Amino acid sequence: MIQPYSWSRKLFVGFNYTLLALLSLLCLLPLVNVFSVSLSSAAAIEAGKVSLWPVDITMKAYEFVARKHEFLISMGISAKRVALGVSINMLLTVLTAYPLSKEAANLRFRTGYAWFFVFTMLFSGGLIPSYMVVRNLHLLDSIWALVLPGALPVFNVILMLNFFRGLPKELSESAFIDGAGHWQTLWRIIVPLSMPSIATVTLFAIVTHWNEWFYGLIYMNDPIHYPLASYLQTIVVRMDMSSISDPSMILLLSQLNDRSVRAAQIFLGMVPVLCVYPFLQRYFMSGMTLGSVKE
Amino acid sequence: MSRRNWRLEWPLHLMLVPGLIIALIFSYGPMVGIVIAFEDFIPVKGIFRSHWVGLEHFKYIYYLSETREVLRNTVFIAFMKIVGGLVAPLITALLLNEIRIKSFKRTVQTIVYMPHFLSWVIMAGILLDVLSPTSGIVNQFLSWLGFDNVFFLGNDQWFPYVLAGTDVLKEFGFGTVVYLAAITAVNPSLYEAAVLDGANRWKQTLNVTIPAIIPITILLTTLALGNVLNAGFDQVFNLYSPSVYSTGDILDTYVYRIGLASAQYGVATAVGLFKSVISLILISLSYLAAYRFANYRIF
Numbered sequence A: 001m002i003q004p005y006s007w008s009r010k011l012f013v014g015f016n017y018t019l020l021a022l023l024s025l026l027c028l029l030p031l032v033n034v035f036s037v038s039l040s041s042a043a044a045i046e047a048g049k050v051s052l053w054p055v056d057i058t059m060k061a062y063e064f065v066a067r068k069h070e071f072l073i074s075m076g077i078s079a080k081r082v083a084l085g086v087s088i089n090m091l092l093t094v095l096t097a098y099p100l101s102k103e104a105a106n107l108r109f110r111t112g113y114a115w116f117f118v119f120t121m122l123f124s125g126g127l128i129p130s131y132m133v134v135r136n137l138h139l140l141d142s143i144w145a146l147v148l149p150g151a152l153p154v155f156n157v158i159l160m161l162n163f164f165r166g167l168p169k170e171l172s173e174s175a176f177i178d179g180a181g182h183w184q185t186l187w188r189i190i191v192p193l194s195m196p197s198i199a200t201v202t203l204f205a206i207v208t209h210w211n212e213w214f215y216g217l218i219y220m221n222d223p224i225h226y227p228l229a230s231y232l233q234t235i236v237v238r239m240d241m242s243s244i245s246d247p248s249m250i251l252l253l254s255q256l257n258d259r260s261v262r263a264a265q266i267f268l269g270m271v272p273v274l275c276v277y278p279f280l281q282r283y284f285m286s287g288m289t290l291g292s293v294k295e
Numbered sequence B: 001m002s003r004r005n006w007r008l009e010w011p012l013h014l015m016l017v018p019g020l021i022i023a024l025i026f027s028y029g030p031m032v033g034i035v036i037a038f039e040d041f042i043p044v045k046g047i048f049r050s051h052w053v054g055l056e057h058f059k060y061i062y063y064l065s066e067t068r069e070v071l072r073n074t075v076f077i078a079f080m081k082i083v084g085g086l087v088a089p090l091i092t093a094l095l096l097n098e099i100r101i102k103s104f105k106r107t108v109q110t111i112v113y114m115p116h117f118l119s120w121v122i123m124a125g126i127l128l129d130v131l132s133p134t135s136g137i138v139n140q141f142l143s144w145l146g147f148d149n150v151f152f153l154g155n156d157q158w159f160p161y162v163l164a165g166t167d168v169l170k171e172f173g174f175g176t177v178v179y180l181a182a183i184t185a186v187n188p189s190l191y192e193a194a195v196l197d198g199a200n201r202w203k204q205t206l207n208v209t210i211p212a213i214i215p216i217t218i219l220l221t222t223l224a225l226g227n228v229l230n231a232g233f234d235q236v237f238n239l240y241s242p243s244v245y246s247t248g249d250i251l252d253t254y255v256y257r258i259g260l261a262s263a264q265y266g267v268a269t270a271v272g273l274f275k276s277v278i279s280l281i282l283i284s285l286s287y288l289a290a291y292r293f294a295n296y297r298i299f
Helices: A007-039 A042-046 A060-066 A069-100 A110-122 A127-136 A154-166 A169-177 A182-193 A195-211 A214-219 A228-237 A247-254 A258-292 B006-038 B056-063 B065-097 B102-117 B120-130 B137-144 B159-184 B188-196 B201-225 B233-239 B242-248 B251-261 B265-294
Strands: none
Touching: A007 A060, A007 A258, A007 B065, A007 B102, A007 B120, A007 B137, A007 B159, A042 A258, A060 A069, A060 A247, A060 A258, A069 A110, A069 A154, A069 A182, A069 A195, A069 A228, A069 A258, A069 B006, A110 A154, A110 B006, A110 B265, A127 A214, A127 B006, A127 B251, A127 B265, A154 A195, A169 A182, A182 A195, A182 B006, A195 A228, A195 A258, A214 A228, A228 A258, A228 B120, A258 B102, A258 B120, B006 B056, B006 B265, B056 B265, B065 B102, B065 B159, B065 B201, B065 B242, B065 B251, B102 B159, B120 B159, B120 B233, B159 B201, B159 B233, B159 B242, B188 B201, B201 B265, B233 B251, B251 B265
16 A cells, blocks of 8 residues: 655655644643753742753752651642542442443343432532531541542443443353352452453542542641642642741752742652553553443 | 342442442532522521522522623633634544654654643643743743743733633643544545545545544534533632633632632522533533434443
8 A cells, every 4th residue: 555655745744743743842841841940940040041951950949848848748648548549439439330330131220320320420519518518527627538529430430330341241141150149250250350441440540639639628627638739739829838937948948949849849749640641541542442432 | 130130139239339328428418508509508507597598699690790701701711622622632633643653653642641641730830830921931932032921821811712722732632542542443444445546645534534533523522512611620720810800710710719718608509500500401412412413322
């Protein structure tokens, strides 16, 4: 099928490569810029010399962030939240998706159950009633307020159940003939076979919990309980450089440009996502669309 | 297993119990709280002892001048995002499909898809810096080209377009991957037949690729239209400031402002309810359309 390229084809190919390279740069450059700012000296930033390459490389901004208690505490809360939240998410997702992947003939009220869950994606009580439920359960200021309201991600359940359905029925049937029940079939056969899709959904759950900032903001009265995303929201986006009492910190801050401190915090806030992302996208590009968009 | 067998079936019901409880408490629980929209809610009295006011809050909202502005902003911003979110990934996917060097294709895909996984808090942190009127790299570049500085996030003329632009920038990679998956699924023999008929690449794209991805395009657009009242709380909340409320305030941020910031719980819940009901209708209609015309089912 190889044809000699005509001149117009060559022109298009050149144009195409250039355009797509520019598009990628457009997505990448803001990140590079922020990273450079975080590593540059105060003088270079103020002189407007920093664009895509750090000038006078210094780790002072990172040193400052590393000594900031609030930052470290909130990072710890986020880590705890991801560990706890993702475990609960995955357990509930698998437990809910498995029965729903059965035919209506094998599970009474299947359609009813399914709509019960899907309806929660379509309609919600809204901000204030949700807040009141969490408050009445005395979950305010506790990590459970960050974990329980989103404990069952219905979208992920739908992805999982569509994947479960794609597995050959003969596998679970033969397990049943050998005397296995639903629990055994689920844990010994279905789950091990579903690792690619479980990995995808787990990584989704990790990213969601790491990035989620709003629950932290409204359900935590005391900023000391903020997860990192909520903390960054107040410190970076609302630029609320709250009181710093430690004299050595004030000295360090005086040698810094607050842009580079903010940039350092933003960058540290992205690191986990940048780390899991390569794994995530490998799975997604191959098979995720199977679950979300069916032909 | 065609005969219903309770002994075989009950573990399945048991498995559903934790999920049902969570949904009941945290999704259906708040729906009870919607009655706040119809009462003069006083927190110490609680939902059940507060004074009943019927549709007062809805009337109040109806006559409030801000309501129309907020509604207009919401629809305008969402609509721009839907159009941009349709066109940009479609073109990118078609262009990527013409790339023969695999590693280049994969690199571009990976890079443009990445911002989708960053939160709006992070994105806002980056954009606030990059778009800053004095020190931002974008304005440095503009002044290097000889243009005046633009306060992108503080100017109410610019703000809605900045919202649409940055949303497209963050999300177009996601759409690109979906469209590219659809293009990859096209039967290669269709292209071979087209080549035999003398079609060049351009004609192949026009007559094979585009018709093949029209169904998924219609599907995604239909589903996006159902979300027209969701103009993006996370994004707007993290990027806006009082100077751009007039063009940037959307229903969700408005609910937050009047509900939590000025403690008008009844009014805020009424706005929220209005939005939820309209959204439910729109989403149901779009799912119905998607089901009819694209045979799309959620599960």
